[in-house]
Amino acid sequence: MEAVLEIAGLQKTYRSRKGVRRALDGFDMVVEAGQVHGFLGPNGSGKTTTLRTLLGLIRPNGGRMAILGREVPEHLPAVAGQVGAIVESPQFFGNFTAWDTLSLLADAGGVRRQRVEAVLELVGLRDRGKDRVRTYSLGMKQRLAVASALLKEPKLLILDEPANGLDPGGIREMRTLMRTLSESGMTVLLSSHILGEIQLICDSVTIIAAGKRVATGSVADVLASHASSSVRVRLEPGIDLLGAAEILRAKGAQVDLGTDFFTVGNANNPAQITRILAESQIYVSELTPASADLESVFLELTGTAPVDGQNRQVDQVAAAGWGQ
Numbered sequence: 001m002e003a004v005l006e007i008a009g010l011q012k013t014y015r016s017r018k019g020v021r022r023a024l025d026g027f028d029m030v031v032e033a034g035q036v037h038g039f040l041g042p043n044g045s046g047k048t049t050t051l052r053t054l055l056g057l058i059r060p061n062g063g064r065m066a067i068l069g070r071e072v073p074e075h076l077p078a079v080a081g082q083v084g085a086i087v088e089s090p091q092f093f094g095n096f097t098a099w100d101t102l103s104l105l106a107d108a109g110g111v112r113r114q115r116v117e118a119v120l121e122l123v124g125l126r127d128r129g130k131d132r133v134r135t136y137s138l139g140m141k142q143r144l145a146v147a148s149a150l151l152k153e154p155k156l157l158i159l160d161e162p163a164n165g166l167d168p169g170g171i172r173e174m175r176t177l178m179r180t181l182s183e184s185g186m187t188v189l190l191s192s193h194i195l196g197e198i199q200l201i202c203d204s205v206t207i208i209a210a211g212k213r214v215a216t217g218s219v220a221d222v223l224a225s226h227a228s229s230s231v232r233v234r235l236e237p238g239i240d241l242l243g244a245a246e247i248l249r250a251k252g253a254q255v256d257l258g259t260d261f262f263t264v265g266n267a268n269n270p271a272q273i274t275r276i277l278a279e280s281q282i283y284v285s286e287l288t289p290a291s292a293d294l295e296s297v298f299l300e301l302t303g304t305a306p307v308d309g310q311n312r313q314v315d316q317v318a319a320a321g322w323g324q
């Protein structure tokens, strides 16, 4: 398959009065043609930095990037016409209508005016296209942003959090839109925190944590490769679940409490669970592999699963191994 986007060993360091912050630390990503590719990572992990670097908005400190086979930022002018992007919410003039806004952008970009009608229809704004943007809801502004990125019929569409502010119906429509675009041959790179959506929409994913890639592949492969590391534990009736969970957490396990069971997220060696609990005279009655969803895989890989009684700080990534 042809790669529409390739990033290898990307480095970005921000310098400020307070010191140096390494936002990207040798980050890699490949997006194949025709895919809807999810780009996932916790707050502050480097997603926006990656996208801004890719679009030539900030300068990397090292590594290489190519879009549609051309090295960027050197050849960005040659490929820019084939890339549509929304990175950070774009600002629109409140007194303009969506139609005015898109017509202006179409004229500036040498795009046919008929395309304005077509993109308004695509994003579901046809009937509100002649209203002023200041009367729009957050979700409607988001749809307008997507419309503006679609104007030039890009080969690669990059969307940073496109479902931000959309209602459930809007999220579902965005999902259908992504599918339609992908079926028309467009490649879509989608950053989102709505992991259920990513699991439904995307063919493949890249997960970033602390500026490094921690997983990549088809959604099915990423789920399958982590399916065995999460287990569901039931204890003998009457045993204090919370107390048992605390004992495991004290050994570094990621434990999520259910009603009459708990799930251990990073259980690479399930025998450890029975051994640690048995040492406290707590006996396991059932231990089964939990079917992984993208959210639990994400929490495990990025070390960001919530821990009761702790307020996780951004940049705080938990250690992957435990119980040693």
Ligand SMILES: Nc1ncnc2c1ncn2[C@@H]1O[C@H](COP(=O)(O)OP(=O)(O)OP(=O)(O)O)[C@@H](O)[C@H]1O
Residues within 6 Å of the ligand: 014, 015, 016, 021, 022, 023, 041, 042, 043, 044, 045, 046, 047, 048, 049, 050, 315
């Ligand atoms: N202009 C800047 N100056 C200094 N540090 C920055 C700057 N921009 C980003 N950073 C830092 O770089 C790291 C990565 O930030 P980035 O915005 O790329 O994360 P993100 O994955 O997009 O997060 P989010 O999900 O919250 O949008 C963070 O620690 C952030 O504070």
